[in-house]
Structure formats: C-alpha cells, structure tokens
Amino acid sequence: MPTNRSYRLLSWLTWLFLLVAWALISNMGWVDPVILPSPQVMFRTAIDFVAAGYSNTPAWRHIGVSVMRTFAGLGGGILFGIPVGLLIGYYRPVNAILGPIFSFIRPVPPIAFIPLVILYFGIGEFPKILLIGIAAFLYIVLNTSNGVRAIPIDLIRAALNLGARPHQMIARVILPAALPQIMTGIKTATALSWAIVVAAELVAAQAGLGYMIMDASTFFRVPYVYLGIVIIGVIGIVLEWGTNVMEHRMLHWRGR
Amino acid sequence: MVSKVELRNVGQRFPSTASRGAGTLALDSVNLHIDEHEIVSLLGPSGCGKSTILNLIAGFATPTSGEVLIDGKQVGGIKPDRLVVFQSPTLFPWLTVMDNVTFGPRMRGEAAPTYKPLAEKVISDVGLERFRNHFPYQLSGGMKQRAQIARALINRPEILLLDEPFGALDAQTRLEMQQLLLSIWNQYRCTIVFITHDVEEALFLSHRTYILSPHPGRVHREVSMPFGRPRTLALFGDSTFSRLKGEILTALQRKLPHGEHVSELVQGDGEEKVVAAPPLTIIRRA
Numbered sequence: 001m002p003t004n005r006s007y008r009l010l011s012w013l014t015w016l017f018l019l020v021a022w023a024l025i026s027n028m029g030w031v032d033p034v035i036l037p038s039p040q041v042m043f044r045t046a047i048d049f050v051a052a053g054y055s056n057t058p059a060w061r062h063i064g065v066s067v068m069r070t071f072a073g074l075g076g077g078i079l080f081g082i083p084v085g086l087l088i089g090y091y092r093p094v095n096a097i098l099g100p101i102f103s104f105i106r107p108v109p110p111i112a113f114i115p116l117v118i119l120y121f122g123i124g125e126f127p128k129i130l131l132i133g134i135a136a137f138l139y140i141v142l143n144t145s146n147g148v149r150a151i152p153i154d155l156i157r158a159a160l161n162l163g164a165r166p167h168q169m170i171a172r173v174i175l176p177a178a179l180p181q182i183m184t185g186i187k188t189a190t191a192l193s194w195a196i197v198v199a200a201e202l203v204a205a206q207a208g209l210g211y212m213i214m215d216a217s218t219f220f221r222v223p224y225v226y227l228g229i230v231i232i233g234v235i236g237i238v239l240e241w242g243t244n245v246m247e248h249r250m251l252h253w254r255g256r
Numbered sequence: 257m258v259s260k261v262e263l264r265n266v267g268q269r270f271p272s273t274a275s276r277g278a279g280t281l282a283l284d285s286v287n288l289h290i291d292e293h294e295i296v297s298l299l300g301p302s303g304c305g306k307s308t309i310l311n312l313i314a315g316f317a318t319p320t321s322g323e324v325l326i327d328g329k330q331v332g333g334i335k336p337d338r339l340v341v342f343q344s345p346t347l348f349p350w351l352t353v354m355d356n357v358t359f360g361p362r363m364r365g366e367a368a369p370t371y372k373p374l375a376e377k378v379i380s381d382v383g384l385e386r387f388r389n390h391f392p393y394q395l396s397g398g399m400k401q402r403a404q405i406a407r408a409l410i411n412r413p414e415i416l417l418l419d420e421p422f423g424a425l426d427a428q429t430r431l432e433m434q435q436l437l438l439s440i441w442n443q444y445r446c447t448i449v450f451i452t453h454d455v456e457e458a459l460f461l462s463h464r465t466y467i468l469s470p471h472p473g474r475v476h477r478e479v480s481m482p483f484g485r486p487r488t489l490a491l492f493g494d495s496t497f498s499r500l501k502g503e504i505l506t507a508l509q510r511k512l513p514h515g516e517h518v519s520e521l522v523q524g525d526g527e528e529k530v531v532a533a534p535p536l537t538i539i540r541r542a
Contacts, residue, residue: 157316158346162360162411163336172363176350253349253391 073132085144110135123204143185147178259289266322281472297458305473
C-alpha cells in the first residue's frame with residue numbers, strides 16, 4: 001500500500017539519481033567539463049560566489065537587486081491593477097472605454113517592450129521596474145475584472161438591498177468577493193515578474209542574476225551560468241511557496 | 257385601506273438576445289395586492305414570472321408597463337425596508353455569521369452599541385447562538401438560510417421577500433424552516449411575500465396564495481387559506497387542507513399548456529393524485 005511518505009521518498013530518489021548521474025557523467029569525462037562542470041566544481045563555485053561575489057559585486061547584491069526589482073514592479077502592478085480591474089469589472093462603461101486598449105496590449109509578450117522602455121528611459125532601474133510593473137498590471141487587471149464579473153448577481157443584490165453604497169460595494173463586497181481570482185492573478189504575475197526581471201537583466205544591467213548569467217556566458221565562466229540558473233529556480237520556488245501561504249491565510253473560505 | 261404592496265396591470269418584457277424580435281413577455285397585466293402583516297404566497301411552475309414579481313417589489317428591476325406600489329407609492333429603488341431572502345446562499349463567505357448579520361447596520365453607519373444587542377436577539381431568534389462566530393462554509397444549508405433571515409430581520413424590514421428560500425433543503429429541514437418562519441412572523445409581524453412551487457408549503461404558511469400560470473406570467477387564481485393561527489403540523493392531516501391541495505393542483509394542471517410541467521409541481525411524494533376538484537373554495541377579486 002503506497003503512502004504519502006513512500007511517494008515523497010520517490011521524489012527524493014529522483015534528486016539522488018540525477019545527482020549521481022551528473023557526478024558520473026562529468027567525472028568520467030563523457031562530456032566536456034566546460035559544458036557540464038562536475039558537482040565538486042559547482043560546489044566550489046557556490047562557495048566562491050557567496051564569499052567573493054561575481055565581478056566585484058557581492059552575491060547578496062546580485063540576488064537582492066533582482067528581487068528588489070521584481071517586488072517594486074509587482075507592487076506597482078498590484079497597487080494600480082486591482083482598482084483598475086475592479087472598476088472595469090463592476091462598471092460596464094469603464095470596460096467599454098478601456099477594454100479595447102487592454103485586449104490589444106495583453107497578447108503582446110512583455111519582453112517585446114524591452115527595446116522601447118530602453119529607448120524611452122535608458123538602462124537604469126526605472127525602465128526594468130516599469131516593464132515588470134506593466135506585465136504584472138495587465139495580468140492583475142485581467143484576473144480582477146474577470147473575478148468581479150464572476151460574482152453571483154444575488155450576492156451583489158443582497159449587499160445593495162442591505163443598504164451598501166457604491167464605495168462600500170467596491171471596498172466591502174466586490175473586492176473581497178473577487179479576492180480569490182485576484183490572488184490567482186497575483187500568483188501568475190509573481191511568476192511572470194520573476195521571469196521578466198531575468199530577461200530584462202539579460203539585455204541591460206550591471207548587477208542582478210540575469211546580468212550574471214549573461215556576463216558569465218560571454219566570458220565562458222560556465223559554472224556561474226549554472227549557479228545563476230539554480231539560484232533563479234530556488235528563488236522562484238520560494239516566491240511560489242510564499243504566495244501560496246499568503247493565499248491560504250487570506251482566503252480560508254475559498255472554494256467552500 | 258391602502259395595501260402594503262400592490263401590482264397594477266404590471267407587464268414585464270425582457271429584450272430578446274437577437275437584435276430584432278419582440279423579446280420575451282415575462283409578465284402580462286398582473287394585478288395583485290398584499291395587505292400589511294399578511295403572508296402571501298406566489299405559487300406556480302418555473303416560467304410563471306414569480307421571481308420577476310419579487311425583483312420588481314424589491315426594486316431590482318422596473319416594470320415595462322403598469323405600476324408597483326408600496327404603501328400606495330411607486331417603488332423607489334432598492335431599500336432595506338424590503339429585504340430579500342434568496343434561495344442561493346448569498347451570505348458573504350468572508351464574514352462570520354455575526355458580521356453577516358450586522359452587515360446592514362454597519363453599511364448604514366449605525367453605532368455598534370445600537371446594533372449589537374439587536375444582532376444577538378435576531379441570531380437567537382433563528383437559533384444560531386452557538387454559531388455566531390462560524391463562517392458560512394461551516395454551516396449546513398438550513399443554517400445558512402437561518403443566517404440569511406437573521407441578516408434581514410436586524411434591519412426591521414416592513415416587507416420580507418422570500419424567493420424559494422427552502423427549495424434546496426431536504427424535506428425535514430424544510431418543515432423546520434417553515435415552522436421557524438411562522439414563529440418569526442408571530443414575533444415580528446412583517447408582511448411576507450413567499451415564492452414557492454410547493455403547494456403544501458403555500459398552504460401551510462400563507463393567508464392567501466396567488467396561483468400563477470406561465471408563458472407569459474399571469475395571475476391565474478387567488479386562494480384564501482381558511483386556517484387559523486398558530487398553525488401546527490396537525491394541519492397536514494386536516495381534510496380541508498387536503499381538499500384545497502387537490503384543488504390547487506388541479507387548477508395548476510388545467511392551466512398548463514402541456515403536461516410536462518406537472519411533474520415539477522407534484523414533486524416530493526409520489527402518491528400525490530390529482531383528482532377531479534370538488535366545488536371550489538377559490539375566490540376571485542373584482
């Protein structure tokens with residue numbers, strides 16, 4: 001009888017298998033060590049990175065800069081996206097006015113805007129944060145307005161019937177009722193922002209994990225490319241875990 | 257005396273989804289009245305416009321023709337003096353029972369010391385004292401409807417509009433809820449408009465019942481319930497009760513264009529038989 005524990009064991013075995021296979025392939029010289037560094041080399045690279053950073057910039061700064069850009073952009077996107085989404089979802093004229101703009105911009109991959117924001121704002125912090133902000137904003141507006149439109153009409157009628165005024169409807173009824181879908185939007189936007197920050201740093205940056213990968217590949221410091229990818233992956237998992245915890249805390253009533 | 261609620265020649269046409277086309281006639285010259293402190297049922301199959309009538313009284317919609325009057329005046333929008341109890345659970349899922357119940361007073365900016373004691377009272381009136389801090393998802397279907405009734409009562413409504421509130425409950429719970437509603441009425445004496453497709457429910461609860469017929473929705477007949485109050489379960493064994501039930505079922509069936517709606521009306525017990533009606537106690541208003 002398989003139990004949860006035996007399945008978890010199976011997952012750990014996958015990791016173990018990959019690690020052994022990796023050590024074997026790289027140490028036996030089956031693959032050029034420049035393309036695939038061995039676990040020992042990777043371990044030493046990680047220690048070096050923590051101790052000395054990369055290209056005169058400390059490790060915490062590379063990581064911190066990327067995370068900071070993500071949170072700044074994401075925060076802006078959430079701050080503006082939720083109110084705009086609520087208005088679009090609740091008031092049909094607002095939807096009629098703004099809808100066409102959004103349906104045109106939404107299918108454009110945010111990365112396609114990178115050249116434009118560089119052209120307008122150069123390669124400082126602002127254009128990167130703006131790019132992330134726009135992408136997060138679009139996703140949150142979409143999910144928020146869909147969430148509002150999915151609210152049962154009787155719930156809205158009940159609130160109106162009990163005497164809620166327009167501003168109370170928005171803040172006390174529409175917002176919490178749409179919150180489950182808003183959270184879905186925030187989760188998607190978080191993952192997307194993390195992807196975009198890396199993409200933006202690949203193009204134009206002096207620090208950050210994306211910059212490190214790009215720079216390391218240019219100078220053939222392949223272990224740092226791998227290290228950058230692993231760190232990006234781990235932080236991505238942490239972000240997902242964080243948003244999931246937030247969701248369960250805030251939305252204990254969801255789906256019940 | 258002016259009726260609490262009156263519908264005069266009310267017609268309601270919904271625009272058709274196609275760009276041309278006359279739309280659907282949901283109500284056709286409906287006339288009815290509900291007196292103060294009266295419990296009146298609107299009984300009929302789906303498509304007879306009973307929920308449309310309720311929406312008009314609540315102010316959720318305006319009629320395409322005719323007048324809807326409250327205390328002799330045109331309905332002026334949505335107001336908490338006419339409160340709807342919905343069939344679907346419309347409690348706010350993110351609020352506890354207590355916060356749901358106090359929603360109305362809080363939105364109107366009343367002070368907590370004013371509404372708190374009242375909240376305790378209405379919550380205990382519907383028997384939810386032990387559940388005041390529960391969330392809606394922790395309540396059974398019947399308890400959710402109790403909470404909805406409490407959320408309405410705290411606003412001291414003059415008119416309570418119930419839209420098939422017990423339709424989704426099991427038979428036992430439904431009976432309990434009907435008795436609860438009667439005891440609530442005994443205490444609060446609000447005017448009650450009760451929508452149902454259950455003949456026994458209409459008979460058990462109301463002073464009068466309007467039988468509606470579908471496509472378009474029209475008032476078919478008006479029936480008075482000659483039973484005293486307080487009403488008890490013994491009423492279900494009463495011979496007049498059974499006779500009236502038979503008459504109403506016959507009236508409903510005769511008016512139906514096709515046979516297919518009958519099963520919907522005679523739901524519940526299978527042994528129901530529609531027999532030829534004895535002399536009618538049905539009355540008609542001029």
